[in-house]
Amino acid sequence: MTAVHVPGTPVIEDGRLVSTSPATGAEAGRLPVATAADVERAVALARSAGEWWAGLGFTGRRERLLRWRGLLARRIEELAELVHAEGGKPVADAVVEVVTAVEHVDWAARNARRVLGPRRVRSRLVLAEFSAHLEYQPHGVVGVIGPWNYPVFTPIGSAAYALAAGNAVVFKPSEYTPAVGQWLVDTFAEVVPEQPVFTAVHGLGDVGAALCRSGVDKVAFTGSSATARKVMAACAESLTPVLLEAGGKDAMIVDADADLDAAAEACVWGALTNAGQTCIGIERVYAVEPVFDAFVGKVVERAGRLTVGADDADIGPITMPSQVDVIRRHIDDALARGGRAVLGGADAVQPPYVRPTVLVDVPEDSVAVREETFGPTLTINRVRDADEAVARANALSYGLGGSVFGRRHAVAIARRLRSGMASVNSSLTFAGMSTLPFGGVGDSGFGRIHGEDGLREFSRAKAVTRRRARSLLASTTFDRTPADVARLVKAIKVLYGR
Ligand code: NAD
Numbered sequence: 001m002t003a004v005h006v007p008g009t010p011v012i013e014d015g016r017l018v019s020t021s022p023a024t025g026a027e028a029g030r031l032p033v034a035t036a037a038d039v040e041r042a043v044a045l046a047r048s049a050g051e052w053w054a055g056l057g058f059t060g061r062r063e064r065l066l067r068w069r070g071l072l073a074r075r076i077e078e079l080a081e082l083v084h085a086e087g088g089k090p091v092a093d094a095v096v097e098v099v100t101a102v103e104h105v106d107w108a109a110r111n112a113r114r115v116l117g118p119r120r121v122r123s124r125l126v127l128a129e130f131s132a133h134l135e136y137q138p139h140g141v142v143g144v145i146g147p148w149n150y151p152v153f154t155p156i157g158s159a160a161y162a163l164a165a166g167n168a169v170v171f172k173p174s175e176y177t178p179a180v181g182q183w184l185v186d187t188f189a190e191v192v193p194e195q196p197v198f199t200a201v202h203g204l205g206d207v208g209a210a211l212c213r214s215g216v217d218k219v220a221f222t223g224s225s226a227t228a229r230k231v232m233a234a235c236a237e238s239l240t241p242v243l244l245e246a247g248g249k250d251a252m253i254v255d256a257d258a259d260l261d262a263a264a265e266a267c268v269w270g271a272l273t274n275a276g277q278t279c280i281g282i283e284r285v286y287a288v289e290p291v292f293d294a295f296v297g298k299v300v301e302r303a304g305r306l307t308v309g310a311d312d313a314d315i316g317p318i319t320m321p322s323q324v325d326v327i328r329r330h331i332d333d334a335l336a337r338g339g340r341a342v343l344g345g346a347d348a349v350q351p352p353y354v355r356p357t358v359l360v361d362v363p364e365d366s367v368a369v370r371e372e373t374f375g376p377t378l379t380i381n382r383v384r385d386a387d388e389a390v391a392r393a394n395a396l397s398y399g400l401g402g403s404v405f406g407r408r409h410a411v412a413i414a415r416r417l418r419s420g421m422a423s424v425n426s427s428l429t430f431a432g433m434s435t436l437p438f439g440g441v442g443d444s445g446f447g448r449i450h451g452e453d454g455l456r457e458f459s460r461a462k463a464v465t466r467r468r469a470r471s472l473l474a475s476t477t478f479d480r481t482p483a484d485v486a487r488l489v490k491a492i493k494v495l496y497g498r
Contacts, residue, residue: 008088008321008352010175010204017178017202019086022317022352023310028086029179034201036210042170042201043214046141049195050168054138058113058166065109065164067191072102079152079183086179087148088310088317088352093274094152100432101156104450107434108164115455116165125495129469136459138166139217139241145208145231147223148176148319149277149374153431155184157438157449158220158243162458163198167218171200172211174223176319178202209234216240218458222279224372225398225443243447243457245439247372248279248400251393252427253413254287254295255386255406262425263405264298267378270403270427272303272356275315276376277323279444280401280421280428283373285380286389292382296360299380300343303356315376317352324351327375334359334368334379344377370396386413394418399441403427420444 005011008022012033019029034042053061072079080094089097116136123132142162146155151174159169173181181200188198201207205227212219212234221231222245235242252270254263270282287295306314318324328349335341341348344357357377362368368379383389386409393402394417401421404414414422420440421430430436437453439445447457473488474480 022088031178031202033203039201039210039214045196046168046170049197052195053197054166062109064192069105087319090316097153101152104434105160108160112164115452130465131468133464137462141216142167143211143216143219144171145221148174151177151180154222161454165458169198172208244445246445248444249398250401251284252282252403253389256288257407258405266427268302271378272376286383330368330373334362337363337366390416397443400444
C-alpha cells in the first residue's frame with residue numbers, strides 16, 4: 001500500500017496503520033501493524049488469560065462484563081464521535097449502533113449461566129441406570145475478524161457472547177476502523193486490568209489471515225462473502241471451526257393490505273441508514289401491483305427529504321472510496337437496462353457522497369438486483385402477488401434478513417423467506433433483539449451470534465454420563481450373555497417395535 005492519502009482509504013506508514021475520515025481526510029487513528037509473529041504472541045497471551053477468565057466462572061465474568069456495559073453506556077457520546085470521525089457515519093446512527101451493542105453485552109452477561117451452565121438432563125429408559133449431565137465449555141481463544149460498517153455492533157455481537165461464554169478474544173478490526181476497535185479493547189482493559197482477555201491486532205487482510213492460522217480455537221468472521229470463503233479455506237487447514245457472518249441483498253415485501261406510510265418509513269430507514277452500508281439493509285423491494293404506485297410515491301417523498309453531508313446530515317459519506325465505483329456501476333447498469341430512477345440516478349454519485357437513489361422496474365438479472373450494492377440506493381419492482389414476491393426474494397444465493405409489510409399474511413410470508421431473520425411491519429429490528437439469534441443462509445454465511453444460539457456458538461457441548469445403578473440389561477460389556485442379548489431384543493421390540 002502506498003502512502004498517498006485518499007480520504008477514507010487506510011495507509012501504512014512506518015509500520016503504522018493510519019485511518020482517516022472519508023469526509024474530510026482528517027487522521028482518525030494510528031495503530032501498530034501486527035506481524036504474523038505478533039499475532040501468534042497475542043494468541044499465546046490470550047490463551048493463558050483465557051484460562052484465568054474461564055476460572056472466574058459465570059458470576060465473575062458477568063460482574064466484569066456488566067462493568068464494561070456500564071462504561072460503554074456512560075461514554076456513549078465519546079464512542080459515537082469516534083465512529084463518526086473514523087467511518088463517516090452520522091453521530092445519531094453511531095449512537096443507535098452503540099445502544100444496540102450495549103444491549104447485547106448486557107444480555108450475554110446476564111444469561112450465560114442459564115444457557116451454558118451445568119445441568120442434569122433426562123435419561124432414557126434403555127440407559128436408565130445412568131444419569132446424564134450437560135454443560136457448555138469455552139473453546140479457549142476466539143479470533144474475531146470485523147468489518148468497518150458497524151465497527152462496534154458487529155465485533156461486540158461476537159466478542160460479548162464469546163467472552164460471556166468464558167473465552168478470551170483476539171480481535172482484528174477492519175483496517176478502515178482500527179481506532180474504534182482499539183477503543184473497545186482499551187475500555188475493556190480498564191474494567192478487566194488483570195489479564196489481556198480481549199485484545200486487538202491491526203493491519204490489512206493478511207493480519208486476518210494470520211489470525212486464522214494462529215491456532216485460535218474458533219474464528220468468528222464478519223465481512224464480505226468473498227473474504228468469508230478465504231477465511232473458511234484458511235481455517236480448513238487446521239480444522240478450526242468458523243462462524244461466517246457475510247454479505248446480503250435483503251428484500252422487503254409490501255403486500256396489498258400493508259400500511260403504506262409505515263412501510264415507506266421503514267423502507268427508507270432500512271435502505272438508507274448508514275448510507276445503505278448495512279449487511280441487513282433493504283436493497284430490493286417487491287411491492288404488489290395494487291399498491292405499487294402509491295408505495296413508490298411515499299418512498300420517494302420521504303427519501304427526497306433526507307440531507308446528505310459530513311456533519312448533522314441524515315446520510316454521510318461512503319466509507320470505502322472504492323465502493324463508490326460499485327454503486328455507480330449498479331445505477332448505470334439498471335438504467336441502461338430499462339430501469340427508471342424516480343429519485344437520484346447517475347448524477348447522485350458525487351464522491352464521497354451518494355444521494356438517495358430509488359430505481360423502479362429494474363430487470364431482475366441486473367447487478368442492482370442481484371449483487372450487494374452497499375450504498376443509499378434501492379430497487380422497487382412490481383409483482384403480481386406475495387407468491388411472486390417470495391419467489392423473487394428467494395432467487396438469490398444470499399439469505400441474511402428481510403422485511404414484510406402486510407396484515408393477514410405477513411407472518412406467513414416472513415416464514416417463507418429463505419433467510420436467517422425477518423421483521424414484520426418494521427425493518428432491521430431483529431438485529432437489536434438480544435434474545436434472538438442473528439445469522440444467514442447460503443452466501444450470507446452460517447452460524448449464529450446473539451441470543452442463546454449465539455452463546456452456544458462460542459462454546460462446545462460437554463456431555464457426561466454417570467452410573468447410578470447396576471445395569472439390568474447388560475449390553476455394553478463383554479460379560480453379557482446370549483440371554484442378556486435376547487432380553488435386549490425383546491425389550492427393544494416392546495419399546496419401539498409398534
Ligand atoms: P471485507 O470482507 O473486505 O473485510 C472484513 C475483514 O476481513 C476486515 O477486517 C479485513 O481486513 C479482513 N480480511 C480481508 N482479507 C482477509 C483474509 N484473506 N483472511 C482473513 N481476514 C481478511 O468486508 P468489509 O468491506 O470490511 O465489510 C463489508 C461486508 O461485510 C459487506 O459484505 C457486509 O454485508 C458484510 N457484513 C456482514 C454482516 C453480517 O452480520 N452478516 C455485518 C456487517 C457487515
